[in-house]
Amino acid sequence: MNAADIKVWDPLVRVFHWGLLGSCVLAYATQEEHYDLHLYAGYAVLGLVAFRVLWGLVGPRHARFSDFVYGPTALSGYLQGLMRRTAPRYLGHNPAGGAMVVVLLVTLLIITISGIALDAAENRAGPLAATRLFLYRDQVILLHDIATDVGVVLVVLHVLGVLHASIAHRENLVRAMLTGRKRPLDRAQ
Numbered sequence: 001m002n003a004a005d006i007k008v009w010d011p012l013v014r015v016f017h018w019g020l021l022g023s024c025v026l027a028y029a030t031q032e033e034h035y036d037l038h039l040y041a042g043y044a045v046l047g048l049v050a051f052r053v054l055w056g057l058v059g060p061r062h063a064r065f066s067d068f069v070y071g072p073t074a075l076s077g078y079l080q081g082l083m084r085r086t087a088p089r090y091l092g093h094n095p096a097g098g099a100m101v102v103v104l105l106v107t108l109l110i111i112t113i114s115g116i117a118l119d120a121a122e123n124r125a126g127p128l129a130a131t132r133l134f135l136y137r138d139q140v141i142l143l144h145d146i147a148t149d150v151g152v153v154l155v156v157l158h159v160l161g162v163l164h165a166s167i168a169h170r171e172n173l174v175r176a177m178l179t180g181r182k183r184p185l186d187r188a189q
Contacts, residue, residue, distance in 0.1 A: 002183060004183065005181040005182060005183050005184075006181060006182065006183075006184055007180055007181055008091055008176065008180060009062065009176065009177060009181075010060050010062075010063055011180065012051075012055060012059065013055065013059070013063045014177060014178070016051060016052050018177075019044075019048055023041050023044040023045045024045060024108075024151075024155075026041040026044075027041035027042050027044075027045060028148070028152075031148075039115075039119065039126075042115045045108055045111070046108075046109075046112040046113075046116075049105055049112065052105060053105065062092035065098075067093070068093035068101065069102060070095040070098055074095045075095040075096060075099050077095075078094055078095040079095075079096055082096070082164065082165070085168060087169075089169040089171070089185065091182060091184075097161065097165070100154070100157070100161060103154060104154055104155075107150055111147045111148055114140060114143045114147055116128055117133050117143075118140045118141060118144050120134070121137040121140045121141075122134075122137060162174065171183065
């Protein structure tokens, strides 16, 4: 870390990010056994996602969706530039990273809500226990399984994207998410 580095990621974004990673790993690792732990991890994911959506609306500049959600033209241009090694560096999330944040949050909402529905369908438990979801048990299982598989693929793509952008922009993005600091945009790479 350089003394000229500037604060980009606030502590709550960083705690969210690493807490989400831990909660997702725990939920995934306990899906076949330790049902209570799986359920608690899933609720933790849901709480973290709800927090992140709120923080995306009222948090500091680089935490806000308005800072990193771009349209399809900007996203396409950034991805093309990344492949040509001409993509600009962003202080906050780049257009691809911003799109990934949104897609991951939506996918995690689908996973967690379908998990709550599955608890109701299989065990008649949880906040949806009084519903008739048991009639749709197979469909709920399928939705939860597909959403989880999509989530795993997205996480792999996220990690690959972070590695690629770190190399392309000569910047350790994992370190930046740990420390909250990045070099200024005008500093030479």
